């Protein structure tokens with residue numbers, strides 16, 4: 001029996017549940033939110049969508065935490081989302097408190113699941129999860145690098161008038177303006193970035209990638225992006241459920257990769273049934289390494305406020 005729990009079923013959580021259900025990814029999806037009637041409605045609607053799509057996945061609304069005991073994966077997307085005037089950092093104390101309370105309620109029933117954190121500020125929430133649980137480092141991963149990389153690829157494709165399909169590109173580091181889009185990682189039809197894009201174009205692509213989330217927030221006015229985040233998250237879930245050992249970029253606790261001991265930030269990892277099965281150090285340029293160090297410092301600064309303000 002494969003079970004996925006989703007705690008916090010707003011925009012990201014509901015699209016994630018829908019995605020997993022339609023694709024027959026697991027036997028059961030358990031939804032929990034402070035909006036109880038809302039998740040009861042969603043569980044009916046999504047299960048009926050499953051049936052319509054010949055998927056066996058059943059989605060259930062959960063009111064008691066002990067039901068999460070058999071989940072293979074627990075995804076936490078609870079919290080408040082950014083509004084146009086807010087940075088991800090503004091969210092930190094509010095969402096860290098929400099996350100700490102959820103962990104307090106859930107971990108005692110399930111210490112074996114892989115926990116995927118989505119709530120922002122992402123890297124600080126991964127830290128909060130590790131700090132307020134006894135989960136092992138491999139059990140906790142934050143979803144963001146896959147989303148930022150999708151945005152990086154989008155702006156590369158856009159600069160090339162969407163005429164090229166075969167694009168590889170990675171964004172590592174913090175899920176914030178300190179993210180590190182790796183120009184060294186870009187491959188367009190197997191060739192390096194400089195064969196297709198000049199310096200000014202690359203600088204614009206990097207700037208757009210860093211502002212990718214904020215642009216959507218600005219237009220939506222009432223929240224942040226959800227289709228691309230939910231899609232990235234469902235791909236990670238499928239890798240865990242099917243033990244695929246695929247490569248993803250997720251926020252995890254490093255163990256001296258990039259000379260960064262104990263830092264939490266987005267990096268390439270291999271994902272399987274044990275969660276983070278291997279951390280991969282990409283071959284990055286010296287400038288990218290400098291940017292990554294700044295990224296790690298920015299995360300450790302935001303983590304300080306959690307240590308100071310969360311009792």
Ligand SMILES: NC(=O)c1ccc[n+]([C@@H]2O[C@H](COP(=O)([O-])OP(=O)(O)OC[C@H]3O[C@@H](n4cnc5c(N)ncnc54)[C@H](O)[C@@H]3O)[C@@H](O)[C@H]2O)c1
Pocket residue numbers: 007008009010011012013032033034035077078079080081082095098102117118119120121122143144147175223224225226229
């Ligand atoms: N990591 C990423 O790349 C990424 C991308 C998009 C959004 N996010 C973040 O994910 C979070 C969710 O985004 P969203 O767009 O789905 O927001 P949303 O407001 O639509 O959903 C949040 C949900 O959390 C619920 N909630 C609040 N407190 C709760 C609690 N104590 N227990 C259970 N549920 C609770 C709310 O009722 C709501 O349904 C936000 O923090 C957002 O910033 C992260």
